[in-house]
Amino acid sequence: MYQIEKFKNGLTVVLEPIPYVKSISLGIFVGSGSGNEPTNLNGISHFIEHMNFKGTKTRSAREIAEVLDSVGGKLNAYTSKEHTSYYATVLDEHFDTALALMSDIFFNSLYRESDIETEKRVVLEEIKMYEDSPDEIIHDLYVRNIWPDFNLGQPVIGRKEVVSSLTRQDVVDYLDEHYFPGNIIISVAGKFKKDQILEKIREVFSRLNNKKKIHKESKLPTFKSGVNLINKETEQIHLCFGSRGVSYHDERRYPLLVLSSIIGGSMSSVLFQEIREKRGLVYSIFSYPQYFKNSGLFTIYAGTGLKNARDVLAIIIEKIENLKKDFPVNMLITAKEQLKGNLILGLESTSNKMSWNGKNYFYYEKVLNVKEISRIINKIEVDDLLKLLDYIVNPQYYALTAIGNFKEDIFKGIINDK
Template structure:
């Protein structure tokens, strides 16, 4: 096979309606396909909606010799009730333990035998199962990954085995104060709302959760309209759709016709707690602090301005906070700002890790810099640099099939549309100095919550 050849016969019909493919069940009704873009910076993006409501998106990049294939489910930790807390992450572990066709060893050895890799991750709003393989091994990856997502058996013995693994994972997380402080901050802002909980769930609910609870969560949440299949690399869209339909034949995802689930609504907005200080006392060598506030949701038109503002404040080595706190004063090894965005809420925060005796100075400098930008705004030179960082990091992040596959799925699941690369770059270019400064004046003047992990007590940060 030549380097530029495709692993499947090429489809030259363009936009088409895929009819009966010879596969019973899911293949017996018509699926609607359309081309979303022919991106000059990438390949041809196509989208098919199967009769069940499951969506298949691909980006064909003939120059590649690999393919990244993912099954994305619009279910995350925020979809759990209190007794279910940790169920989405529990499932992420369990689905690799065996199906009606494959054992856990069959699943791992099948992909590893061809030099591929598989993994999964759970977030607060979705779960992803993915594989990366050579283009010629894509049919195998599709069959294995669709099988484990659609038809896991959740054996009682496997539930108990993975319960122990997850409890160890939670314990390991508790031993990483640099990670723990982010969860502490989320709890300070969101309180008992699911967005304020650990994705892995608390030890109590993971310990108490029964197989029946997990099975019920699985079958109620892992339904075809909630699922997006995405693939990027050297592939043919029509062949991918055919293989997905074959892999799902006779499984619980081979269902009656339905419409795809809409993306999460942005209203009503999540209610957040008043600004507060939370301290986790630990005898650590370094203090970990996060100072931040509620911000904007992911569909807010100001998200491009927020990206630029974040770059200026703490998005790199040339940012204000890095220069002031690390380069000029040597107070911290790590200092950065970040923005997290959900369907109906968001966060903006600054993280720093420093010696316990330097915490007060670091916080004073951080608050002073945020107040300065809120009052005076950023400069034209900083605006240009912040926009350049946003555009560059986005385009450079599309240099592998995994990131392109993720872009397809996130566009479909989180935004309901795939913004072309050129349009996104144009939106960043359109951000003005007034856009950034207006947002900074509003956002950075908000009351800030503080989360601290280190050798302190609550009274050490009393105002």
């Protein structure tokens, strides 16, 4: 059972002892992502994540990398559109080592000018690598085209011209604005005694001073439908097609997971069976929902040859629109069991449990009970999914972004005339 503690300085700690394991996972979640960034600083949250591994007052970048390696542990971090996470997993006897390391990079990172210039080159190479992976960047471009005028549409990795111009003062100012206790959640899951761990965390993180100013949340974005084609030499056409979705706080988020599973979430899904198994038009096709604090998207990805791309999109639209009048009721039970199984099995590791608890508190200010979620999933009926289909499968909100060697708009008339 988890326990939530709030320190006087505003920092939140979520603890969940799991006595039968040998590992312990520690995560620090900061409410800083590309959705919080002004346009002229797009990518700075991700850049700061990189910089926090470049050296502290007592450790070089190499020593930071070696600390947990030497005790068989793992250290990593990621940045999303709405938060940044630093996390580690070690054997329980090495928790003090992990805590000391993570607090060191949190409090004592130097952000040297020379390191900033070096890391800018690293991130610019990362952006180039990303741009050379059309099956990856297509998802980012799709979101950008739907929300072109909103921070939530900005790429997490940033844009070349912005990253190139970042300064040490930009980094220090942004840290001051976002890295304060009221904007930080610490999550711990694994083998430990609550009181001992809590005291160790308090001893380290109570020195942080809270701030009255709170950073601005991303604004509620307005959905922009339509077709966006990016001309690029590729072997395949990579496309993302979709519509509006729901937010983390919308009660339809679980029905949407079930619906996505039926549409394109597994090998037995409608689109996989029809477009790959029956027609052989794709290797990869899948659907997924994206949830944010105040908005969301539903997306279908497919990779196919130029001569098949128009047919693939037409079949996708035909199949999802047909669900309104001919819903595969027999797939509902399978989809619900799949979702529950993935949820429960996914929380068996201390790392995933720590992440679940931390992100839950970030979005809901509580940790959602897995048994209660399972009960909610069990109650989902066909009517719930049909209502959701009416919301999602609406030509007014159809959006398509595709990358490939286009000589013309091969999709003309499929979406444009709806």
